[in-house]
Amino acid sequence: MSSWILPERSLMIRGISVSVAFIERNFALIRRYLGWEIVFISYSVANALAISFIGVRFGQEMVLYLVVGAMIWGFLSLLFHEVSESVAWERWEGTIEYTFMAPIPRIVHLLGTASFAVCYGVLRSILLLAIISLAFGLIIPFKNLLIVCLILFSSGLSFIGMGLIAAVLPLLSPEKGAQATHIFEAVLLLVSGVYYEVDVLPSVLQFLSRFSPATYTIRALRAVILKGVGLSELWPVIVMLLI
Secondary structure, eight states, rough: OHHHHHHHHHOOOOHHHHHHHHHHHHHHHHHHHHHHHHHHHHHHHHHHHHHHHHGGGGGGGHHHHHHHHHHHHHHHHHHHHHHHHHHHHHHHOOOOOHHHHHOOOOHHHHHHHHHHHHHHHHHHHHHHHHHHHHHHHHOOTTTHHHHHHHHHHHEEEEEEEEHHHHHTTTHHOOOHHHHHHHHHHHHHHHTTTTTGGGGSSHHHHHHHHTTOOHHHHHHHHHHHHOOOOHHHHHHHHHHHHHH
């Protein structure tokens, strides 16, 4: 019995160490292209502030409504972007052959990439939240922080899954695949009710919004943060996101 447990445990430890190695490598790439990362972060901050300033005339509740949308979309879109661009990055760096020929399970590579996306997304979200809070003097209530984390975890799995599907597109077509990924992300932004209620959209876009996990995520998190809705009312949404 123990002879079976030890190899399985060693394989698990090796898989975790390899996944951590992919996380470290991706952070090393951020340091390598730090100038561009500063550009992307600056654009994200400016975009979130510009959207949030629209709500100043309508009171703090509207500002908070827009801030929640900007924050959640910033996190989810980063998950999707980092995972979907993983193959394109390998091609850009000229390491795609070495990575795919490495003697590791492909799931370990994908888990490492997804884990990096989560870690980096959390760090950027904390930075963005701090800047927005200072700019507007907001005190965002986190009484139901556990519920917020549970919803983000459920939705994050959905976005990582979509990112993994989109990551295959550059293998089918190097240029058109990457372009299709960005178009798909833009459509998600349009139909998910990030900065407005889905009800204002045309009927066709409202129909498409039903297939976006971001629609249910943002709606649920606004209910938790702005209205204090409890877990008992949000279980159907969490189950839907996990499915």
